[in-house]
Amino acid sequence: MSMVQAFMSAHRLKEQLPSTTQRYDDQEPGSSSPMVIRSTFLNEQSTVEVELPDGWQRFCNPAEGRPYYRNPLLRILTESNITEGHVLNRVMQWNQIIAPLASRFTKRDYDVVLNVSGDEGMGSCNYYLVDYAAKEISWLRDLPTTTLGMPDIRSSNHLKLLLSEQFWVHCEYMPPPHKDFRQNAENLLATLGVLSIDTLSSTGSVSPFQQEECELYSRALLQALNNGGHIEINWCLGRLHSLITQSRIINLFGEPNARTDRNVVVNGQKSPPETMVFMLWSILMFNIPSIYLARWNAIWVDRVTYTREWRKLTKDVMEELLYGLIASGVMILASVTLQGLTSSTAIRVLATVAMIFAITSGFYAASLFSKLRTLGGCAADAVSGAV
Numbered sequence: 408m409s410m411v412q413a414f415m416s417a418h419r420l421k422e423q424l425p426s427t428t429q430r431y432d433d434q435e436p437g438s439s440s441p442m443v444i445r446s447t448f449l450n451e452q453s454t455v456e457v458e459l460p461d462g463w464q465r466f467c468n469p470a471e472g473r474p475y476y477r478n479p480l481l482r483i484l485t486e487s488n489i490t491e492g493h494v495l496n497r498v499m500q501w502n503q504i505i506a507p508l509a510s511r512f513t514k515r516d517y518d519v520v521l522n523v524s525g526d527e528g529m530g531s532c533n534y535y536l537v538d539y540a541a542k543e544i545s546w547l548r549d550l551p552t553t554t555l556g557m558p559d560i561r562s563s564n565h566l567k568l569l570l571s572e573q574f575w576v577h578c579e580y581m582p583p584p585h586k587d588f589r590q591n592a593e594n595l596l597a598t599l600g601v602l603s604i605d606t607l608s609s610t611g612s613v614s615p616f617q618q619e620e621c622e623l624y625s626r627a628l629l630q631a632l633n634n635g636g637h638i639e640i641n642w643c644l645g646r647l648h649s650l651i652t653q654s655r656i657i658n659l660f661g662e663p664n665a666r667t668d669r670n671v672v673v674n675g676q677k678s679p680p681e682t683m684v685f686m687l688w689s690i691l692m693f694n695i696p697s698i699y700l701a702r703w704n705a706i707w708v709d710r711v712t713y714t715r716e717w718r719k720l721t722k723d724v725m726e727e728l729l730y731g732l733i734a735s736g737v738m739i740l741a742s743v744t745l746q747g748l749t750s751s752t753a754i755r756v757l758a759t760v761a762m763i764f765a766i767t768s769g770f771y772a773a774s775l776f777s778k779l780r781t782l783g784g785c786a787a788d789a790v791s792g793a794v
Contacts, residue, residue, distance in 0.1 A: 419530065419531035419532065420501070420504065420505065420531070420532050420534060421531060421532070421533050421534070422533070422534065422535060422546045422548075422550055422554070422555060423522065423533035423534060423535050423555075424535065424544070424555055424556065424557070424573055425520075425535065425544065425573050425574075425576045425577040425580060426573060426576050427556065428486070428522060428533070428580070430473070430486065430580060457490050458490075459476075459489075459490065460489060460490075460495055462478050462479075462480050462481070463476050463477070463478050463489060464476065464477050464478070464479070464584070466581075466582075466584050466638060468580065468581070468582070468642065469582070469638055469639050469642050470642060470646075473486065473580075474486075474488075475580075475581045476489050477518070477584065477585075479585065481502055481506070482509075482517065482518050482519055483498065483502055483518070483519055483520075483521055484518045484519070484520045484521075484537070484581055484583075485498055485520065485521045485522060485523075486522060486580075486581065487521070487522055487523050494523065497523045497530060497532075498521055498523055501521055501523060501532040501534075502519075502521065505519060505521070505532075505534060505547070508547045509536065509547065511547075516538070516539045516540045517536050517537055517538050517539060517540075517545075518536070518537045518539075518583070519534060519535075519536055519537075520534060520535050520536070520537060520577070520581070521533075521534050522534070534546075535573075535577075537574065537577055537583075538574070539583070539586055542571055542574050542575075543567070543570035543571055543573075543574050544570055544573045544574050544577060545570075552566075557569060561659070561662070562662060564661045564662055565656065565659075565662070568652055568655055568656045568660065568661070569656060571648075571652055572649055572652040572653060572656065575644065575645045575646075575648035575649040575652060576645065576649050577645070578641050578642070578644060578645030578648075579642060579645030579646045579649060580645075582637070582638040582639075582640075582641035582642040582645060583637070583641055584636075584637050584638050585637070586637060586641060587637060588637075588640060588641055588644055589632065589640065591644055591648075592628060592631075592632055592640055592643075592644055595628065595644060595647060595648065595651075596625055596628060596629070598651065599616070599621045599624055599625045599628075599647075600621070600625070602614040602615075602616055602621050602651075603616075603618045603621035603622060603625075606618045606621070611668035611669050611670055612669065613654070613658045613666055613667070613668070613669050614654075615650055615651060615653075615654035616650075624647060627643070628643055628647070631643045658673075659673050669708060670705075670708050671708070672708060678704040678707070681697065681700070685697075685700075688771060691764075691768075692768055692771075699724065702720060702724075703720070706720055728773065731769065732769055732773070735765040735766070735768060735769040736765075738761060738762070738765040739762050739765050739766065741758075741761075742758040742759065742761050742762035742765070743758075743762065745758040746758045746759070
């Protein structure tokens with residue numbers, strides 16, 4: 408074990424990914440109490456501003472409104488509430504531990520992100536380093552991907568894309584207020600133009616966005632460039648780049664076996680064979696379930712589906728399911744009516760069987776559709792899959 412590893416093991420300093428910060432967990436409600444509103448005629452300020460510790464700056468996520476803090480001198484970023492004295496003391500104590508290690512970081516354009524716990528004593532601290540030059544995140548020691556919960560790596564290009572995705576996730580959560588990424592924004596506009604033409608001119612486009620989405624994103628990004636500051640621009644870049652990078656990871660972008668068409672299997676994820684129970688139900692239902700399964704598999708290639716294709720299919724299937732339920736209802740009414748109009752035992756048995764079959768088929772079709780629709784919920788706003 409190296410000196411750095413031994414030092415970090417002795418202290419409760421843990422590596423973390425920006426996407427695993429639990430920022431979307433439920434939060435405890437803050438305390439509130441009656442307050443006196445100061446008159447603007449008698450005072451220059453009607454409200455009391457929260458004073459920040461020396462050297463610290465406060466910013467807010469422009470979309471979610473969550474505050475975060477930066478100390479330019481110490482190169483610290485944190486979402487921990489440093490306006491509370493005990494939290495600030497804990498952040499500073501952890502910085503004293505991590506600063507000598509971070510000083511070994513050969514790249515100078517970086518910030519250290521610290522998230523401290525509320526345990527007794529010093530508690531624990533999760534951290535990662537933001538490398539603005541490489542637009543990646545890093546840590547102070549070599550780590551296996553399994554420790555961080557990352558997937559197995561295919562190549563150095565795959566790893567670079569994963570680290571780049573985490574960088575842009577960080578920029579979405581805590582947009583760097585001191586970095587001017589306008590050149591990246593111009594490059595992103597060009598990328599959106601390419602994706603727009605690709606999805607417009609190709610039925611097998613691997614673009615994560617529809618042509619209309621590309622145009623809307625381009626206009627919104629231009630609006631942010633013309634009217635926003637660094638925080639607004641960098642938030643937009645973080646959100647869009649993370650979606651595009653996720654798509655590139657799934658489609659093996661930059662690798663010799665990259666997915667050139669969304670119907671191409673590159674990860675070896677074939678659709679599972681039909682079970683005997685499914686085949687039996689399919690036979691009883693005139694092969695209709697197998698037909699629908701084939702339609703689902705056609706847009707769920709390599710365990711990857713596109714939102715635009717999924718929405719189109721679910722819309723069509725919803726209409727067809729409605730017609731099927733109406734037909735089942737008509738069959739049930741006809742069976743009930745037939746039972747009341749005839750005294751023949753054989754006809755009554757056939758009518759009862761038909762009614763049971765209609766009810767069972769309707770429930771099975773609805774449950775099958777619900778299950779497969781739930782699988783589509785795994786899709787991200789752009790593209791999703793299991794890699």
